[in-house]
Amino acid sequence: MKKILKSLFFLFFATIQVVAQNRTITGVVTSQEDGGPIPGVSILVSGTKTGTQTGLDGRFSINVPPTAKQLEFEFVGYAKQKITIGKSNVINVILVQGSKELKEVVVTALGFQVEKDKLGTSQSTVKGDALMKSGETSVLNALSSKASGVQIARSGGDPGASTYIQIRGQSTITGDLQPLFVIDGVPVSNSSYGSGDGSQGATASGAVLTQGTSQQSRLNDLNPDDIENIEVLKGTAAAALWGTRAANGVVIITTKRGKANSAKINISLNSTYSIDVLNKSVPLQTAFGQGEGGIFIASGRERYSWGDKIADRSGAGLINGQGGYVILPDGSRRYPYVDGTITNPHGGQASQNVYDHAKELFHNGYYLDNTLTLSGGDDKTLYYVSLSNLDQKGILKANSDYHRKSFNINADRHFGDNLKISTNLSYVNTTSNRAQQGSNLSGLFLGGLRTPPDFDNSSYQGTYVDPTGALFPNRQIAYRNPIGANVNSGYDNPFWSLNQITSTSETDRFLGSFETKYDPKSWLYFILRAGVDYYSDSRTDNYPVFSSTYNTGSLTLQEISELQFNSDFIGKVTKPLSKNVNFTGLLGFNYNNRTYQNMGATAQNFILPNAPFNLTNSAGSARFPFNEQTLIRTTATYTQLSFELYDQLFADLTGRAEQASTFANTFFYPSISLAWQFNKLKSLESLNSWLSFGKLRASYGEVGVQPKPYLNATYYYPAAITEGYGPSLNSSSSVYGSGGYLRGYPSPAGTALEGNPDLKPERKREIEFGTDLRFLSNKLSFSAVYYANKTTGAIFPVQVPATTGFTFKNDNAAEMRNRGVELELGANEWYKNKGFSISSNATWSTNRNKVLSLKGVNTIFLNGFSAPSSNAVVGQQLGVFWGTDFLKDGNGKLILDANGFPQAAPNPSVIGDPNPDWIASLGTTFRYKQFSMSVLFDHVQGGDVWNGTKGALINFGTHASTGNEIIAPSNLKAWDGSIISAGATFRGSIADFGGGPVALNQAWYSTAGAGGGLGSGFGPVASQFIEKGTRTRLREITLSYLLTGPKFKIKTKLQSINFSITGRNLILWTSYSGIDPETNLTGVTNGRGLDYFNNPSTRSYLFSIKVNY
Structure with a gap:
């Protein structure tokens, strides 16, 4: 019993067991070529599983039993050495470069x-x-x-x-x-x-x-x-x-x-401080104010900035209008602005002040990340414990942060020679505040970038006094509601949204796994492995009264949780079948159970506008509970058969038979792979001086995609009779109330969805050919792969006849394929001289996707807006942009109207493709003694991006491209048919679409006024804001210095200290005019390349120190 308790103590609390009769051997491993230390050298006690690795300073310490005779030293690119253990407890080793290589595992x-x-x-x-x-x-x-x-x-x-x-x-x-x-x-x-x-x-x-x-x-x-x-x-x-x-x-x-290694506890403290700055802002004009047609207008919740020229204003004080007013935080009053007229275009706005709405919301963000680890062990027990804390403040001035605290313990314990138990336990707590973004009336960029340059957003809240003298405190002040009146502001002042709207999350997550390995024979072992992943995410989303998104206020309290349990029981046999044939066989059983729950409630129409967060601050009819639960259960039997022939030909066959609650029957997924190390042919031995390794390989496999839960049955939701919480019974039906067939996703909203009991998993089949080569004593490596795969039975909602009583049914109704090439190149210390070395690696890949068929339709909506949207279109890559283009003839030439302007095509079509042509990266590491510098570039060729932000800002007149003034060189026609006389100055630009020069002014760029806006982001033509997303990025650059050595260790009692400075995303080379071609509004969904008032990216400067004891 005491032994069991002692073992459990080792396993879960990582206490060190010291075996008194063992001895500790220390030393340092260096290179014969330059005498420098070699980190990461594998050291093993011959004939045992006891081993360790050298640290960054090349030093090691290993606890060996009294029966140990030799130590084995191995490292990639160096000849293996075996050193006899003598009486001395210090062994220093010099490794010699050679063609022998430590096999990469x-x-x-x-x-x-x-x-x-x-x-x-x-x-x-x-x-x-x-x-x-x-x-x-x-x-x-x-x-x-x-x-x-x-x-x-x-x-x-x-x-x-x-x-x-x-x-x-x-x-x-x-x-x-x-x-x-x-x-x-x-x-x-x-x-x-x-x-x-x-x-x-x-x-x-x-x-x-x-x-x-x-x-x-x-x-x-x-x-x-x-x-x-x-x-x-x-x-x-x-x-x-x-x-x-x-x-x-x-x-x-x-x-x-x-x-x-020894009874010593290895302690490491890693600290990083990062300064994060705004990477790129949207260019805005600062020449023209709020209004239309060159006239200042502030009444009627005016949204545009096609107003008067700011520089022509007098610079005097405001001319106030009549009626209610707002008391600002500094005690001053603001009355309604007086609108301009044709004779007085500036009206009551005389100020020449302009404001930088592109950058006013930002400051430097930062994060501080600390990780403390303790590790060690002996030949019986291993342990690793870590504690970490991350505190991050975003580049937005408020309510943008992320905090992560984690505890992790991994332990291994050998019980005798045949039994090993391993465990992993982790707890993580994260909290965050999220800022509003995207197509969202409360979005920071949507409201901020649309704001006219002459409006000061910083005074975002005040006390509104109506014409009767009644006071309304804490009212939002925005450019479309400058006095905080009791009306919807249209778009929230970004400072209001940033400071008043909260979207918080707190997550507790537990990860745990337990594995038992039993070896009854040297050729047979069994593994029982079980793991749990659970998290609970508590969220609060609060919109105060008079937020533009929820004018009467909205509060949502939400709890999302997931629980996944997975277990495997595996038996594995490894036996030689003959002198030249080895066999490994595996048989396993898997059980997986996943549950998901999303529950909470939303309260709207607040009774007390300034009350604390509480769901009771609304009438019962304005409270909406929700509760969603899913369960997916999967069982499987699998096997793997591996053969090694003549130490150069390797074959693997696998198969998995799977059942799940989301589909009927059992489905089988096979694979086969072959690898041939052709460099071992006797006829090629003469090439060994430069060809270190050569392999050809080929494989075929099948995998699947599980249907989402509950698609194989037709569900009916009943009516609900409630008392003050949730909607009451629908009086239009005396029997069923508000009940009906399941509606909404994954069928279009508001449509009845029929279940499909014959629904099958999607199936993907792939064939792959590749080669792996290494040259010049493994200094150079090259890998090339070609693959082709096809997905059949892809699931999407298919329209069914109205006579069924339903509208859609999910079916295995689509096919799609991918073909691609992947290349990897490595050069380890391709240049080395007097302690200075250079190593490089590069990757390149391309993929071509094609939607082959969609049952009953040519295109389906995936994500995004009505124009453009990300769609699946037969014959195109998945996620292409679908929208309206300019009208063109068969040769792609624009068809112009009588005034020389292009026209909108009558029907939507494919207008762009966000999928890149190819992607690549290049990394290089320079080393000189204790210094090192690593640089990583990446490149994305092609891939379109819809710059919806630019399109919208052109419409509103705030984008920099709308701030130009042009003198007409001759009489020019405008989009609305008017004539701009030669010599006249107008706001906009001149273009020639093929029918002679025309004027692009407010009538073309904006939907303001009647009949305008073909050149607007809100007009019918979406293709004009599709841009190329080609870019090259300096992804990372790190400069490090390692402080170590015998004198340092003796003086400080430390193993090493590593200092590093890192720059991340420092330079971006691209023709894309938006914030970043990598950004994507729809996150991790299948909609790509959508940039619409996304929160911008950052570049960072990091300072790190790692202390090893």
């Missing part, structure tokens, strides 16, 4: 380690050190540009905002496009659910659509400093053992564990 789909050279499938490995160099607090952002075939884009610059990741194109049309994430063998959630109050237009996956706030990805809960490495499984053959969850690829995350 990677983690496969089920969490097993294999030699990468034996794989016939594609996967990319990213080390934890590379993630940390980026300085990113988000794992996905840190992964950006580090693996071929992987496209990563953050949705915006808000702290903790969600990140989109796509592997080898899109594999489903209406389903989730994100890959499966697996941490230490257990699948986890990376959901990004939107609000439940309806203001954020949540999709079935919960991701925000075109308005509201940018929610975080749940993978942001993971501290990058706890990650050992990440494996990206890109092909179906590599991921097939995950069945219907693997269509978008699988990302395998391995967290750090303790290393068996």
